Amino acid sequence: MREIKFRKLLSGHWIYWTPADGDNGFWEYARINENQCIVEYTGLKDKNGKQIYEGDILSILRKRYSGPWETYWTYDKWGLKDKYGDYDNGDYYRGDDICWEDFEVIGNIYENPELLND
Numbered sequence: 116m117r118e119i120k121f122r123k124l125l126s127g128h129w130i131y132w133t134p135a136d137g138d139n140g141f142w143e144y145a146r147i148n149e150n151q152c153i154v155e156y157t158g159l160k161d162k163n164g165k166q167i168y169e170g171d172i173l174s175i176l177r178k179r180y181s182g183p184w185e186t187y188w189t190y191d192k193w194g195l196k197d198k199y200g201d202y203d204n205g206d207y208y209r210g211d212d213i214c215w216e217d218f219e220v221i222g223n224i225y226e227n228p229e230l231l232n233d
Contacts, residue, residue, distance in 0.1 A: 117158025122168060124152050124225050152225050157186060157193045159215045169193075172230045173218040181222065183230050 122129045154169040161167055172187045173195065184195035195218075221229045 118156060120156035120166075121153055122156070123154075124165045155188070159193065161218050161220045162216050163219060166224070167193075167215065167218075167219045168221060170224045171220050172224060172227060174221045175218050178194075183219070183226055185231060 120131065120133045121132045124130075152170070152211055154173060157167045157169065159167045163174065167173070169186055173184045173186060174182050176202070177185070182197065184197060185205055187194055221227075223229065
């Protein structure tokens with residue numbers, strides 16, 4: 116079972132929260148500030164052992180999986196999509212089909228959206 120963890124971007128810094136932290140105002144701030152981005156930990160790590168969160172941008176050197184890729188939730192699995200967001204033509208990879216350890220976190224869509232334009 117994966118670890119349940121969230122993070123939010125607040126004034127340019129990531130604030131982390133787990134259920135063990137209890138009610139420390141993490142969720143109340145998000146409710147008041149609807150534009151607040153809160154993302155969930157996937158339970159996965161990249162090739163360097165860095166935790167992968169929803170919205171992280173990943174790279175890989177394999178030609179077959181040219182990137183960069185955005186991490187996102189789809190139905191019942193974490194997945195990757197490219198800059199074109201082609202959900203219906205098979206240009207995405209989900210869950211068990213991905214060798215997550217081959218990827219590296221290079222940024223996220225909130226702080227580094229330009230990485231998806233490469």
